[in-house]
Amino acid sequence: MTTTELWCDRCGDPVTAGAAHPGCASARQLEPPRYCHRCRRRMKVQVLPVGWSAVCVEHGEIRG
Template identity: 65%
Template sequence: MQAEPVPGPLQPPLRYGVYTGLELEVQDPAAVPTAARLGLEPPRYCGRCGRRMVVQVRPDGWTARCSRHGTVDSTELDRR
């Protein structure tokens, strides 16, 4: 019996805001920073559990790691 893969921190359905950590149901759209709305800021919170992620910014992108839901790389998002 093989375990199902754990969904990544940015895979839908998202429950929390990736820039604020607030539940999407109560998050005010104005709470999202302007730099994030422009695509200049990497996600800081896991969209699945709301935990703060470890983010590494590189010259060519970023990586973000949730302790529960794994790692996502900005280059992976370009392929979708």
């Protein structure tokens, strides 16, 4: 089964054209993602003094 639906990487809700997430967008400027935007899994997040890393067991690691 394949899906093209994307998920909000902060709250985990579906991202659709009609439903914006302004609170999530402003919070993401200061916080790392908590959910994988491709599969909606909760990620393991580590915040460091020089940035952050988030790991999805299905899609790997992202850094910021």
